[in-house]
Amino acid sequence: MNHFFTISLLFLMISSSDAQDSSAEWPLFRGKSDLAGRIESELPSSPKLLWSLKTGATTNSSPVISEGIVYFGNDKGSLIAVSPDGRVKWKYEAGSSIDAAPMVFGNKVIFGAGDGILRAVDKVSGKLIWSYTTDNQIAGSANVWVAGNKAGIVAGSYDYFLHCVSPETGKVMWKVETENYINGTPAILNGKIVFGGCDGMIRVVDPLTGRQKDTINIGVYIASSPALNLNMAYFGDYDGTKYCVNISTKKIVWKIQGNEDSGAILAIPAIRNNSVVIGSEDKYLYCYNSSDGKLLWKYRTNGRITGSAVLTSTKVLFTGMDGFIYMLGLADGKKLWSFNAGTPVGSSPAVINGKFFILTEDGRLLAFGERKQ
Secondary structure, eight states, rough: OOOHHHHHHHHHHHOOOOSSSSSTOOSSSTTTEEEEBBBSSSSSSOEEEEEEEEOOOOOOOOOOTTTTTTEEEEEEEEEEEETTTTEEEEEEEEOOOOOSOOEETTTTEEEEEETSEEEEEEETTOEEEEEESSSSOOOSSOEEEETEEEEEEEEEOOOEEEEEETTOOEEEEEEEOSSSSSOOOOEEEEEEEEEEEESSSEEOOEEEEEEEEEEOOOOOOSSSSOEETTTTEEOOTTOOOEEEEETTEEEEEEEOOOOOTOOOOOOEEEEETOOOOOOOTSEEEEEEETTTOEEEEEEEEEOOOOOOOOOOEEEEEETTTTEEEEEEEETTEEEEEEOOOSSSSOSSOETTTTEEEEOOOTSSSEEEEEOOO
């Protein structure tokens, strides 16, 4: 129990505090449980491609990183662990498409798949530890809550349920029923699980009991996930409308209405200080003032934006279906750098120690950073 408590306390520190520098780890989708996509370390202004690894299968997954090892899945059903120098350490064959990023907690890599099974494998060997079966596909990443020496892995399924299981055994702890598919990843902050779904509802759940505390009716299909900051949840819907909702008062603080040209919001907002940055299928990346929704800047690409941005204190890193990886200035949205990957990129970056890792849709893992002289 003491070993588990130590792991839990460490994970709580890195996942719940914006002030805590977690620059050496990116253990779950968007870096931390709040899904806000920010990191304390900086990125080089002109990063170089350090290596590229072909994996032989298309992918919609995003990478995560723990102790220098990069983990991701692909459409063939392979979960792959890659060493810092770009060599495959192991593969686990799930036999069903892994659409979303895995997550690392303690000694386990945990991921869902198209067969509706949530699996945990040993992060060192790739051997299966446990599996938990839902009644339909799992399209989003799992997340984790920690309270003292208790923890739970939460994942949504197309069976209309949000599931919570023990990270040690994979046994169910509780389930919350919704009215339609759950497509995204639940966000977790300050003792609250917040998630949306195809029923057009934002739901707030107590992690310890699984009791649904609040619902906020948005009325439109929510294909992605909210990002949390303090009491606010930021997200977009399938009609292209962006929202800031106070989850304590259940009030919409601001709302930017989409139109027939907007396209769906499939990305998760990135939040830092006064800025909320989110991409759209209308090919634009937008930056809004977090308190009032005022547009600060927008940047046009040549393709849909389905991946989510990552923010440092001065930079915005994001990908586009036009095949480019972009770095902009956070203050003004001016382009600082770009890289042509040569194929659509719909994944979200994983960032550690001045390096970042991106998956292209044709299944290449790209590593960027500064080359040592």
